[in-house]
Structure formats: C-alpha cells, structure tokens
Amino acid sequence: MSGQWDIEKRRQLYIVAFQVVAAAALLVFVWFIAHEKKYKEVDVPQLVAELSEITQDEWHEEDQLSLKRRFGLAANDFAAVGYFGPNSNMDAAELLLVRVNEKSQTDAVVEAMKNRVAYQCTCFDGYGEDQMALLKDARYVTRGYYVFLIISSDASSVEREFLKQIEP
Amino acid sequence: MVFSSMTYLFVFLPMVLLAYFIAPPQARNMVLLAFSLIFYAWGEPVYIFLMLMSITVNYVFGRIIANNRAHHSRYAKLNLGIAVGWNLVALGIFKYYPFVSSQLRGIGLGFVPSLKLLLPIGISFYTFQAISYLVDIYRNQIRVQRGFLKFALYISMFPQLIAGPIVRYEDVEKQLSKRKVTLAMFGNGGEFFLRGLIKKVLLANQLGALYVQIESLGVAHTSVMTAWLGAFAYTFQIYFDFSGYSDMAIGLGKMFGFRFPKNFDYPYTATSITSFWRRWHISLSSWFREYVYIPLGGKRVSPAKHVRNILIVWMLTGFWHGAGWNFMLWGLYYGILLLLEKYVIHDRISSHPWPGRILTFLLVTLGWMFFVHTDFSAMLTYVGHMFGVGCSFANATTGYFIRTGLFVLLLGLFFSTPIFHRLNEQFAVQYYTASIALRIVMFMLCVAALVYQSYNPFLYFRF
Numbered sequence: 001m002s003g004q005w006d007i008e009k010r011r012q013l014y015i016v017a018f019q020v021v022a023a024a025a026l027l028v029f030v031w032f033i034a035h036e037k038k039y040k041e042v043d044v045p046q047l048v049a050e051l052s053e054i055t056q057d058e059w060h061e062e063d064q065l066s067l068k069r070r071f072g073l074a075a076n077d078f079a080a081v082g083y084f085g086p087n088s089n090m091d092a093a094e095l096l097l098v099r100v101n102e103k104s105q106t107d108a109v110v111e112a113m114k115n116r117v118a119y120q121c122t123c124f125d126g127y128g129e130d131q132m133a134l135l136k137d138a139r140y141v142t143r144g145y146y147v148f149l150i151i152s153s154d155a156s157s158v159e160r161e162f163l164k165q166i167e168p
Numbered sequence: 169m170v171f172s173s174m175t176y177l178f179v180f181l182p183m184v185l186l187a188y189f190i191a192p193p194q195a196r197n198m199v200l201l202a203f204s205l206i207f208y209a210w211g212e213p214v215y216i217f218l219m220l221m222s223i224t225v226n227y228v229f230g231r232i233i234a235n236n237r238a239h240h241s242r243y244a245k246l247n248l249g250i251a252v253g254w255n256l257v258a259l260g261i262f263k264y265y266p267f268v269s270s271q272l273r274g275i276g277l278g279f280v281p282s283l284k285l286l287l288p289i290g291i292s293f294y295t296f297q298a299i300s301y302l303v304d305i306y307r308n309q310i311r312v313q314r315g316f317l318k319f320a321l322y323i324s325m326f327p328q329l330i331a332g333p334i335v336r337y338e339d340v341e342k343q344l345s346k347r348k349v350t351l352a353m354f355g356n357g358g359e360f361f362l363r364g365l366i367k368k369v370l371l372a373n374q375l376g377a378l379y380v381q382i383e384s385l386g387v388a389h390t391s392v393m394t395a396w397l398g399a400f401a402y403t404f405q406i407y408f409d410f411s412g413y414s415d416m417a418i419g420l421g422k423m424f425g426f427r428f429p430k431n432f433d434y435p436y437t438a439t440s441i442t443s444f445w446r447r448w449h450i451s452l453s454s455w456f457r458e459y460v461y462i463p464l465g466g467k468r469v470s471p472a473k474h475v476r477n478i479l480i481v482w483m484l485t486g487f488w489h490g491a492g493w494n495f496m497l498w499g500l501y502y503g504i505l506l507l508l509e510k511y512v513i514h515d516r517i518s519s520h521p522w523p524g525r526i527l528t529f530l531l532v533t534l535g536w537m538f539f540v541h542t543d544f545s546a547m548l549t550y551v552g553h554m555f556g557v558g559c560s561f562a563n564a565t566t567g568y569f570i571r572t573g574l575f576v577l578l579l580g581l582f583f584s585t586p587i588f589h590r591l592n593e594q595f596a597v598q599y600y601t602a603s604i605a606l607r608i609v610m611f612m613l614c615v616a617a618l619v620y621q622s623y624n625p626f627l628y629f630r631f
Contacts, residue, residue, distance in 0.1 A: 026221065030283070102212045
C-alpha cells in the first residue's frame with residue numbers, strides 16, 4: 001500500500017517538475033529572443049532622408065505606389081520602408097531601405113532590387129555613361145532585418161553612415 | 169517559405185514528394201515531419217525551438233490529462249488549465265505583448281519593459297490546434313496520441329502549418345496512423361493545389377496591386393467610386409489569397425493522404441452575416457463556437473448573457489487576427505451585426521436572397537476596410553471617402569481605374585461564385601484532354617506571373 005502511495009507521490013512530483021521546466025523553458029526562450037544581438041531599430045524613412053543628404057545626388061522621397069511600380073514591392077508587407085527615387089528619367093540615384101518582418105523576406109527584396117537595377121541598366125546602356133557608372137556601383141547591404149539598396153555617387157559614405165546608425 | 173514561390177514549386181515540393189513516395193510506408197510520417205520542420209525553419213530558424221517546445225509540452229500534458237481524467241478528474245482539469253495557460257502565455261507574449269506594452273507605455277506607464285519580439289509565423293494556428301487537442305482529450309472525445317512523432321506531425325504538418333485550416337485532431341487521428349494515397353486522390357490534390365495557386369497568383373496578386381494603387385492615392389485624386397473600387401479589390405484579394413492558401417493546403421494534404429476540412433464555401437454569396445461566417449474561415453469559426461461560445465452557454469442562456477457571449481466571441485475573433493485596435497473594432501463590428509440579425513432583423517433579409525446577398529457583400533466590404541487599416545486616421549479617411557466625406561462622387565482617376573481595374577474585379581466576382589466551379593466540372597467531363605491542356609497552360613501562366621512578380625506573401629501569414 002505504502003509502495004503504491006510512493007509511486008503515486010513520485011509520479012506527481014515528476015509532473016510538477018515538468019510543469020516547472022515547461023514554464024522555465026518558455027521564459028528562457030523569451031529572454032533569449034529578447035536579448036539576442038540585434039541591430040538598432042531606427043525610424044527607417046527618417047534615416048533614409050538623413051542619408052539622402054550626404055551626397056548631392058538628384059533624388060526625392062517617393063510614395064508606396066512608386067515602390068510597387070518600380071520594385072514590385074508593397075510597403076505593407078514589411079515592417080518599414082524608406083525610398084528616395086531619381087528626380088527625373090535621366091537620373092539614376094536611388095536609396096531604398098527596407099526593414100523586413102522576417103528574414104525569409106530578405107532574398108525576395110534583394111531580388112527585386114537587382115531586377116530594378118538591371119532594368120535601369122537597360123534604359124541607360126549605350127548613352128548614359130554617368131548613370132551606368134552609378135548603377136554598376138550599386139550596393140546591396142543586408143544587416144539583421146535591414147536590406148538597403150544604394151545607388152549613389154558616394155555609395156561608400158552612405159553605406160558607412162547607415163552601418164553606424166544601426167550598430168547595436 | 170511561401171507555396172507560391174519558385175523555391176517551393178520547383179525545389180521543395182518535388183523533393184518532399186519524391187522522398188515521401190520513395191520511403192517505406194512506416195517511414196513516411198518521419199519524412200513529412202522532417203520536411204515540415206525544414207519548411208518552418210526556412211524563414212526564421214530560431215522559432216523552430218518554440219514550436220518543438222509547444223509539441224513537447226502539449227504531448228506530455230495530453231498524456232497527463234488522459235491518465236487522470238477517469239479517476240482524478242480535478243487533477244486532470246488542473247493540468248488542462250496549466251497546459252492551456254502555457255499555450256496562451258506563449259501566444260500572448262509573442263503576439264500581443266509588444267502591442268500591450270506599447271499601449272501601457274503610451275499612457276505613461278514607462279516602467280513596462282518593451283520587448284522587441286517578432287511574431288513566430290503560424291503560432292496562432294498551431295496553438296489553437298494544440299488547445300483543441302488538449303480540451304478534446306479532457307472531454308474524452310478523442311484518444312490520446314502516444315506516438316511522439318505522430319503528435320509532432322499533427323502540430324507541424326507543413327501544408328496547413330502557417331495559415332490553416334485549423335485541423336482538429338479527430339479529423340486526422342486515423343490518417344496519422346494509416347493512410348492511403350490513390351492516384352485519383354493524388355490527382356484531385358494536385359487539382360486543388362493548382363486552383364489555389366491560380367487564385368493567389370493570377371487573381372489575388374492582381375487585385376492586391378489595384379488596391380495598393382487606390383489606397384496610396386492622395387486626397388486630391390480620390391472619389392467615392394474610386395474608394396469603393398479599392399475596397400472591392402481588397403475584398404476579393406483577401407478572399408482569393410486566403411482561400412487560395414486553404415485550397416493549396418487541402419490539395420497538398422490529399423497528395424499525402426490527409427483529408428483536411430473545407431475552410432471556405434463561397435462566402436461572398438452569403439445572404440446574411442450569419443451565413444457569411446458559416447462560409448468564411450470555417451475552421452476558425454468552428455473553433456470559437458466549440459471552445460468559447462458553447463462553453464460560455466451559447467444561446468441557451470438569457471438574452472443578456474447571449475449578447476455578452478456573442479460580443480466576447482467576436483472581440484476574441486478580431487483579436488485573434490492581430491494585436492491592434494482595428495482588429496478589435498472589426499470583431500466588434502461583426503458582433504454588433506450578428507446581434508442585429510438575431511434580435512432585430514431576424515430572417516427578414518436572408519429570406520430575400522438577392523437583397524440579402526448584396527447587403528451582406530457591402531457590409532463585409534466595409535468591414536474589410538476596418539481590418540486592413542491598422543492606422544485609425546487612415547481608416548477614418550478611407551471609410552470617409554467611401555461615403556463622400558471630403559471628395560467628389562467620381563473624377564478622372566475613377567475613369568482610369570474603371571478602365572484598368574474593372575476587368576479584374578469582374579473576374580473576382582465571377583470566380584467567387586460557384587458558377588465557375590460548375591462550368592469547370594462540366595468542361596472536364598465533356599472535354600477531358602482539353603481540360604488537362606488548360607490546366608497545364610494555367611500552371612505555366614502562374615509560373616510566368618511568379619517570375620515577373622517579386623514578393624507576394626499570403627495575407628494570413630501575418631496572423
């Protein structure tokens with residue numbers, strides 16, 4: 001009788017131990033996710049506006065419709081988007097910064113950016129020497145949840161400043 | 169990973185099918201589980217640990233509840249409470265904590281920590297499946313699953329993992345142990361999958377592009393008619409997007425020998441709001457009815473309590489869709505509409521099918537505008553435009569959108585009724601070879617559209 005009672009007691013202890021472990025595991029996981037090294041969460045449109053002032057490139061802030069038309073991307077699908085496009089058809093400078101919701105979106109965004117640059121190359125190839133130089137120097141910077149396209153006369157400075165701003 | 173992506177269609181799917189059918193029957197669950205975990209880990213590998221934790225916790229609690237329900241029912245109930253609590257806490261932390269903390273900080277409670285957590289994809293779906301499993305065991309409606317791999321497969325099965333349907337354990341219990349895929353079933357599954365792909369790629373994405381264009385118009389260019397065109401575009405987009413995903417999930421399930429429940433039944437042909445919710449996201453409505461509404465007393469209570477029950481269920485339904493006031497408002501909107509139908513209008517509208525159908529469709533369309541706008545001021549502006557606040561009835565832009573968007577909207581209207589389904593079935597019977605050729609052409613059109621389009625996730629992935 002006492003042996004059976006012991007077994008029952010031990011079984012209940014195991015269950016309590018499991019309940020504690022389950023709760024602790026969840027808390028540890030949340031703590032881990034919350035304290036994982038992350039790049040700073042910045043105001044994306046504002047950062048892009050600031051970065052656009054680094055150079056004298058001819059560009060201006062664009063709306064969601066232009067983003068959809070030129071890149072095939074819908075701003076609502078992402079955590080945040082900042083986009084500066086060329087002032088005229090004869091300009092090539094562009095800045096597009098996207099903070100994705102999950103990392104699986106990164107490849108699709110980079111692909112869309114590459115398609116845009118390839119399309120622009122077909123437009124300027126053969127006569128727009130300066131524009132082609134900018135496009136050939138296009139940079140695709142991915143850090144954490146950020147994906148950044150830089151087509152600029154001083155892409156290095158823009159990239160450097162961007163990385164400085166998002167450093168944890 | 170998205171079903172409507174080249175990686176999925178031309179790499180993942182062929183690999184999983186090949187591995188599944190090469191493997192001996194006893195290893196097929198293992199193959200499906202392995203691929204399901206790869207599928208889930210594709211986007212955000214770290215959250216695979218949360219899902220594995222959920223599988224383990226629910227598996228063990230399921231066994232504890234089953235072992236105690238007969239002789240120690242209070243102890244079983246206590247463990248059911250702890251297990252359901254664990255699931256809700258996990259869901260609450262990842263889905264709602266960032267919203268709740270930002271609201272609390274917004275009203276001056278700056279000491280509330282703001283954790284930056286991303287929403288694990290599919291958490292709302294697999295958590296609800298797990299809760300239904302535990303409750304059904306406690307109610308003695310199902311037998312506990314003793315095989316860990318089978319239970320893990322039930323929770324993580326990739327076809328319906330990310331956006332449903334929410335499959336109850338009793339629906340797949342037998343199939344987890346023994347299932348047979350006939351050529352006819354496989355072909356039927358492929359047909360469902362293709363139908364879903366067409367809905368998503370050829371209809372939803374085009375309608376979505378139209379909505380984005382209209383939504384991003386400035387006040388100077390918009391009008392009442394344009395705003396309604398945009399709202400109709402979104403109404404059809406969300407239907408084809410979500411029902412397309414469900415069709416693909418059901419089709420994939422069939423290809424692996426599973427029969428998942430139907431999730432949509434031509435909701436835009438409903439003659440009342442009650443009927444709409446019997447046809448839209450059926451698995452979610454059934455879940456709330458079974459595990460919230462009926463336990464609260466359903467309609468077998470006093471009218472005051474019935475009103476309370478309906479409002480609770482619809483607030484929760486709204487909140488399930490996302491952590492935002494707009495979702496609460498959307499849920500409340502349906503709660504109020506349903507109460508009006510039950511207590512004021514009764515069946516005066518549904519007994520007149522066409523007026524009922526049109527009114528229901530317009531109310532649902534308006535509801536989607538609460539749903540899609542997470543920003544209240546944008547929502548008020550857009551809904552205001554639909555009713556002529558601050559804009560004209562029509563303008564030149566309206567003409568442009570009628571010329572460019574009317575065709576795709578009419579396609580949306582046509583394909584959201586059962587007419588096409590009936591015609592398609594007749595065509596397949598009368599012209600078998602031509603119907604096969606047509607399907608191949610449609611698949612190639614989808615692939616061509618996918619090559620051209622960039623990133624188009626399913627809307628319901630966000631929930």
